[in-house]
Amino acid sequence: xxxxxxxxxxxxxxxxxxxxxxxxxxxxxxxxxxxxxxxxxxxxxxxxxxxxxxxxxxxxxxxxxxxxxxxxxxxxxxxxxxxxxxxxxxxxxxxxxxxxxxxxxxxxxxxxxxxxxxxxxxxxxxxxxxxxxxxxxxxxxxxxxxxxxxxxxxxxxxxxxxxx
Amino acid sequence: xxxxxxxxxxxxxxxxxxxxxxxxxxxxxxxxxxxxxxxxxxxxxxxxxxxxxxxxxxxxxxxxxxxxxxxxxxxxxxxxxxxxxxxxxxxxxxxxxxxxxxxxxxxxxxxxxxxxxxxxxxxxxxxxxxxxxxxxxxxxxxxxxxxxxxxxxxxxxxxxxxxxxxxxxxxxxxxxxxxxxxxxxxxxxxxxxxxxxxxxxxxxxxxxxxxxxxxxxxxxxxxxxxxxxxxxxxxxxxxxxxxxxxxxxxxxxxxxxxxxxxxxxxxxxxxxxxxxxxxxxxxxxxxxxxxxxxxxxxxxxx
Numbered sequence: 001x002x003x004x005x006x007x008x009x010x011x012x013x014x015x016x017x018x019x020x021x022x023x024x025x026x027x028x029x030x031x032x033x034x035x036x037x038x039x040x041x042x043x044x045x046x047x048x049x050x051x052x053x054x055x056x057x058x059x060x061x062x063x064x065x066x067x068x069x070x071x072x073x074x075x076x077x078x079x080x081x082x083x084x085x086x087x088x089x090x091x092x093x094x095x096x097x098x099x100x101x102x103x104x105x106x107x108x109x110x111x112x113x114x115x116x117x118x119x120x121x122x123x124x125x126x127x128x129x130x131x132x133x134x135x136x137x138x139x140x141x142x143x144x145x146x147x148x149x150x151x152x153x154x155x156x157x158x159x160x161x162x163x164x
Numbered sequence: 165x166x167x168x169x170x171x172x173x174x175x176x177x178x179x180x181x182x183x184x185x186x187x188x189x190x191x192x193x194x195x196x197x198x199x200x201x202x203x204x205x206x207x208x209x210x211x212x213x214x215x216x217x218x219x220x221x222x223x224x225x226x227x228x229x230x231x232x233x234x235x236x237x238x239x240x241x242x243x244x245x246x247x248x249x250x251x252x253x254x255x256x257x258x259x260x261x262x263x264x265x266x267x268x269x270x271x272x273x274x275x276x277x278x279x280x281x282x283x284x285x286x287x288x289x290x291x292x293x294x295x296x297x298x299x300x301x302x303x304x305x306x307x308x309x310x311x312x313x314x315x316x317x318x319x320x321x322x323x324x325x326x327x328x329x330x331x332x333x334x335x336x337x338x339x340x341x342x343x344x345x346x347x348x349x350x351x352x353x354x355x356x357x358x359x360x361x362x363x364x365x366x367x368x369x370x371x372x373x374x375x376x377x378x379x380x381x382x383x384x385x386x387x388x389x390x391x392x393x394x395x396x397x398x399x400x401x402x403x404x405x406x407x408x409x410x411x412x413x414x415x416x417x418x419x420x421x422x423x424x425x426x427x428x429x430x431x432x433x434x435x436x437x438x439x440x441x442x443x444x445x446x447x448x449x450x451x452x453x454x455x456x457x458x459x460x461x462x463x464x465x466x
Contacts, residue, residue: 024171060273
């Protein structure tokens, strides 16, 4: 049994050459090897959505995904969403302004899921937003502000797109 | 459910083609597990329900994740994700209820990773895809270093979590034949929550309508979580063939389906509740499927 495999990961545009055991999940590698702790560890069984990251643009649960299988894919985490320090992404701004963040533990996962969802469906209905976020648990907000934030982010992105 | 830990140790192999995957599997027979999406297997391993020495990852075999038109039907690669099925124009055009079934599984995050082949090969009674595929007459292809064979999907499920695949065989493709005449399908399921929940009981039905005689020409009905394996209810099907679509006929078919099923009591639901669900859902699935089939005859296109 080979304990370590060489793995090349591309996270938030940065290449990483790692030597990791194949039984490590992407979540463990992001948090423990790359110190990218914005991606949260919670249920570890694909129920809560806190560990959601984008893999080639699709939202996935990093707790259920082997890091070795992310080789050659583009990984985006919450740390890579804002283009530069201090400047928040439109989705992050909408979450802050709408009061969709309380304890904040579910927030990175929800924001990454929103990014993937709005990239695919830029003008969703409220029903579609509800369906898109079924895989995320929030114990503080009761979800109303989160749904509002996602709809606000969609409007803001559309306005920006129209202006550009 | 045991305490969720980190994954147990294993050796990881990543074949690049079906041939390579077959020979790697043949070499490691007995102590290797094929690893598709992994959304189920990772959990089983974290719980130490299974601790394979070797994991053969199939995500790097591109030919296994295609959906293609074939002789009026389609062929779905075993590594096709539910997300890909949900958004496939080809699947929607020919077997619309498969898209609906896929869209109602887990969450977008699960559907981006979980595969059809994994859903079938796990052979769990609560899997949502076997029943609808069985009503479409799905045939699966199994490959090994010894060659390839085709098998009707309904002959694939042997017992709880056991399939007819030999230890060296890989499920590569699911073939769906052309749908005859005026056909409609539906899969309806009951669950406690509307999302992220296991199915308590599910019923799939596929109805072909006889436009001249205004009766059911052909029908297939299959059930999820109604026995140790997904099952066809053939007495109910035989009864409905040639029948006009009346409430009495529906009631009788649902009773027959219930008699053929062997639901059990689990923490999720009592046996009696599942029997009640089979009655209700069988009628609901048949109504939806027949509605679609008759709408197709109204449009006049087969």
